[in-house]
Amino acid sequence: MYKIVRKKELNPTVTLMDIEAPMIAKKAEPGQFIILRVDEEGERIPLTVADFDREKGTVTIIFQIVGATTEKLNHKNEGEYIQDFVGPLGVASHTDGLKKVAVVGGGVGCAIAYPIAKKLHNLGCEVHSIVGFRNKDLVILEDEFKAVSDKLCMMTDDGSHGEKGLVTQALRKLIESGEKYDEVIAIGPLVMMKFVVAVTKEFGIKTVVSMNPIMIDGTGMCGGCRLTVGGETKFACVDGPDFDGFLVDFDEAMDRGTMYKPFERHKHEETCNLFAKEVK
Amino acid sequence: MPNMSPKKNPMPTQDPKERSCNFKEVALGYTKEMAVDEAQRCLNCKNKPCVSGCPVGISIPDFIAKVAVEDFDGAYDIITKSSSLPAVCGRVCPQENQCEGKCVRGIKTEAVGIGRLERFVADWHNEHSTAAPVKPEPNGHKVAVIGAGPSGLTCAGDLAKMGYDVTIYEALHLAGGVLVYGIPEFRLPKSIVQKEVDGLKALGVKVITNTVVGKTISVDELFEDEGFEAVFIGSGAGLPRFMGIPGENLKGVYSANEFLTRVNLMKAYKEDSDTPIKKNKSVAVVGGGNVAMDAARCAKRLGAENVYIVYRRSEAEMPARKEEVEHAKEEGIIFKTLNNPIEVMGGDDKFVNGLKCVEMELGEPDESGRRRPVVKANSEFILDVDCVVMSIGTSPNPLIKNTTKGIETNKHGCFICNEDGLTSREGVYAGGDAVTGAATVILAMGAGKTAAKAMDEYIKAKN
Numbered sequence: 001m002y003k004i005v006r007k008k009e010l011n012p013t014v015t016l017m018d019i020e021a022p023m024i025a026k027k028a029e030p031g032q033f034i035i036l037r038v039d040e041e042g043e044r045i046p047l048t049v050a051d052f053d054r055e056k057g058t059v060t061i062i063f064q065i066v067g068a069t070t071e072k073l074n075h076k077n078e079g080e081y082i083q084d085f086v087g088p089l090g091v092a093s094h095t096d097g098l099k100k101v102a103v104v105g106g107g108v109g110c111a112i113a114y115p116i117a118k119k120l121h122n123l124g125c126e127v128h129s130i131v132g133f134r135n136k137d138l139v140i141l142e143d144e145f146k147a148v149s150d151k152l153c154m155m156t157d158d159g160s161h162g163e164k165g166l167v168t169q170a171l172r173k174l175i176e177s178g179e180k181y182d183e184v185i186a187i188g189p190l191v192m193m194k195f196v197v198a199v200t201k202e203f204g205i206k207t208v209v210s211m212n213p214i215m216i217d218g219t220g221m222c223g224g225c226r227l228t229v230g231g232e233t234k235f236a237c238v239d240g241p242d243f244d245g246f247l248v249d250f251d252e253a254m255d256r257g258t259m260y261k262p263f264e265r266h267k268h269e270e271t272c273n274l275f276a277k278e279v280k
Numbered sequence: 281m282p283n284m285s286p287k288k289n290p291m292p293t294q295d296p297k298e299r300s301c302n303f304k305e306v307a308l309g310y311t312k313e314m315a316v317d318e319a320q321r322c323l324n325c326k327n328k329p330c331v332s333g334c335p336v337g338i339s340i341p342d343f344i345a346k347v348a349v350e351d352f353d354g355a356y357d358i359i360t361k362s363s364s365l366p367a368v369c370g371r372v373c374p375q376e377n378q379c380e381g382k383c384v385r386g387i388k389t390e391a392v393g394i395g396r397l398e399r400f401v402a403d404w405h406n407e408h409s410t411a412a413p414v415k416p417e418p419n420g421h422k423v424a425v426i427g428a429g430p431s432g433l434t435c436a437g438d439l440a441k442m443g444y445d446v447t448i449y450e451a452l453h454l455a456g457g458v459l460v461y462g463i464p465e466f467r468l469p470k471s472i473v474q475k476e477v478d479g480l481k482a483l484g485v486k487v488i489t490n491t492v493v494g495k496t497i498s499v500d501e502l503f504e505d506e507g508f509e510a511v512f513i514g515s516g517a518g519l520p521r522f523m524g525i526p527g528e529n530l531k532g533v534y535s536a537n538e539f540l541t542r543v544n545l546m547k548a549y550k551e552d553s554d555t556p557i558k559k560n561k562s563v564a565v566v567g568g569g570n571v572a573m574d575a576a577r578c579a580k581r582l583g584a585e586n587v588y589i590v591y592r593r594s595e596a597e598m599p600a601r602k603e604e605v606e607h608a609k610e611e612g613i614i615f616k617t618l619n620n621p622i623e624v625m626g627g628d629d630k631f632v633n634g635l636k637c638v639e640m641e642l643g644e645p646d647e648s649g650r651r652r653p654v655v656k657a658n659s660e661f662i663l664d665v666d667c668v669v670m671s672i673g674t675s676p677n678p679l680i681k682n683t684t685k686g687i688e689t690n691k692h693g694c695f696i697c698n699e700d701g702l703t704s705r706e707g708v709y710a711g712g713d714a715v716t717g718a719a720t721v722i723l724a725m726g727a728g729k730t731a732a733k734a735m736d737e738y739i740k741a742k743n
Contacts, residue, residue, distance in 0.1 A: 023491070023496050023497060024496060027495070027496065027497075037453060041547075041552065041553065041554060042554050043546060043553075043554040043555040043556075044453075044546070044555075068554055069554060083453070084453040084489070084490050085490060086451070086453070086490040086491070086492060086496070087492075087495065087496065088495060088496070089492065089495055216538060216541055216542065216546065216555075217451070217452065217518075217541065219451050219492055219495075219518070219677065219679060220518065220519050220677055220678075220679070221461075221518040221519065221520070221537055221541070221677070222520070222535060222537050222538035222541050223519075223520040223522070223534075223535040223537060223538055224534075224535075224538045226522075226529060227529070228529060233522060233524075233528070233529070238678075238679070252529055252630075255531065255630040256529065256531060256630075258531075259531045259532075259558070260556040260558075263556040264556070267554060267556075
């Protein structure tokens with residue numbers, strides 16, 4: 001059992017938790033993920049490591065409430081425990097030798113983009129962060145990004161905070177204004193990453209994307225997380241989750257991500273109804 | 281005078297129609313009367329050919345003699361001197377190629393039902409015995425076992441009985457390895473695996489789940505930081521293979537590992553499980569091994585109307601146990617032998633809607649000694665299915681190999697070991713599928729046993 005030592009609501013649908021897991025905290029690096037199970041009957045879900053404190057022995061996760069499992073997780077409080085927590089899994093993000101990088105985060109993907117921006121910043125790399133949200137109420141980690149970025153572009157779809165527009169527009173503007181990046185790191189919804197790659201391809205800037213497909217074990221056993229990269233089948237859990245954005249087949253990945261949509265919707269509703277009953 | 285009946289006492293089973301709709305155990309086990317009657321068929325041969333066929337060398341005629349006189353506790357004690365998981369092996373061992381394959385009675389008639397008797401004895405013990413296992417005197421030495429599958433559990437059990445302080449590290453949330461994620465409930469109830477694991481814990485074995493060696497902790501750290509004197513790697517062959525044909529990434533194509541893990545480990549067949557599995561009308565399982573049979577029979581139980589086994593050779597070459605093939609057929613699984621898939625077909629929604637296959641015929645024997653299947657000209661056809669399960673084998677997991685210095689592997693990624701299970705690195709032993717590639721539960725157990733003995737000798741020699 002793994003203790004929740006801190007819980008913080010970042011916005012109405014996104015929650016942060018620090019989980020006591022000293023062995024994982026000791027090893028975790030940005031870009032890696034963990035797999036958790038909330039309770040004995042729960043499913044295994046992957047969540048990317050949002051931060052870690054090696055001294056305190058805690059790992060930070062940030063999750064959006066989208067289904068039954070995240071709903072159940074969000075009902076847990078500080079001091080309570082979750083059943084299983086395993087990691088760090090996957091390959092850490094590559095940061096060696098980077099001098100100037102644009103980190104692009106979309107929505108809850110910013111939770112994954114942030115530790116990478118922080119690591120690059122600590123390594124002395126110039127970091128330009130471009131973060132996008134649907135509206136002002138959904139913005140997360142703004143101060144954190146500010147602290148580690150040499151430049152921060154805050155974008156919202158409706159212009160209620162920062163600039164109105166998409167992250168791709170901001171990225172294009174920066175590139176066209178003459179900013180020369182060694183690499184662009186994009187983390188967010190698949191469709192966002194697909195369009196970031198469409199921009200960077202035009203300018204020939206190497207782009208790394210972080211994939212988050214459906215998976216069970218996270219150690220290469222099930223093959224459920226497979227995706228096509230440069231015409232080859234890769235397992236996101238052991239070969240990734242970071243991949244060369246120019247080579248990823250995003251359309252296939254988007255399709256595969258919808259496999260259990262009806263089930264997930266149904267389960268989520270069921271869970272919400274259950275919690276509603278408990279309240280009554 | 282032995283019982284000279286030419287036939288084994290048949291195994292009582294659940295009715296095929298009924299069982300193909302539930303996940304309860306298919307084989308129900310002998311009654312006491314059947315067991316005693318079957319035990320009396322043993323001739324108690326002097327040279328005991330059956331023992332030579334057992335990878336862990338159980339004193340088979342001796343335990344059977346105890347069954348014949350209804351001393352079931354005595355029989356259990358004899359079995360457990362050699363085997364740590366009798367209730368498991370009695371169910372899943374391919375006895376027809378091992379002990380029973382060597383049985384003298386089998387030359388002219390049917391072999392003695394050794395596996396069924398082993399299972400009976402183990403189940404009898406689990407049901408009737410109240411004696412707590414005796415914790416051995418600690419010898420003060422620490423050993424680590426990586427992977428709580430058949431080889432790791434056996435190795436841990438043997439070392440614990442010698443007095444070692446044993447810790448098992450398991451990557452998943454539950455101990456058992458393939459016994460819990462792979463083999464379905466209807467062939468091996470999970471409560472039995474849990475009992476065996478609990479038995480090890482009672483011996484003092486610590487089981488630490490949710491720990492991926494190579495990620496959470498390295499082999500080097502096990503020695504340097506945790507103070508283990510020897511390490512056994514039983515990490516299995518868990519990486520699924522795919523065929524590399526078009527359409528394999530469509531929705532509705534599973535590896536057998538994923539399909540079985542969802543069903544067995546995550547209990548997706550239960551209404552209240554949070555883990556989803558696609559409900560299918562027609563399922564094609566590609567492959568002819570025991571895993572393929574398990575996947576097909578699970579698919580049937582999940583409610584599929586048509587379940588096909590698609591296998592490129594003929595039934596004679598199928599690696600699956602005969603019993604499993606027969607059970608599958610009884611449950612209505614359709615065998616499409618001498619058929620090979622060439623493409624998975626999908627609709628605009630990217631869900632599977634067919635499997636394009638070609639017919640095969642058998643040519644000259646290949647390097648495996650089996651006749652090589654060759655494609656029949658103009659034989660293409662489409663099997664109408666909405667789900668495809670690829671069950672064409674697995675490879676060892678590279679996580680430990682990639683994160684540990686000094687352990688050599690062969691071109692298939694299997695650890696290279698000597699006959700004692702010692703790898704190319706001092707103090708590091710390995711066994712099971714991680715060494716042999718995908719094989720059987722009992723062979724893995726045999727390897728765990730051999731390594732435990734060698735580890736004990738190694739540690740004793742050092743101190």
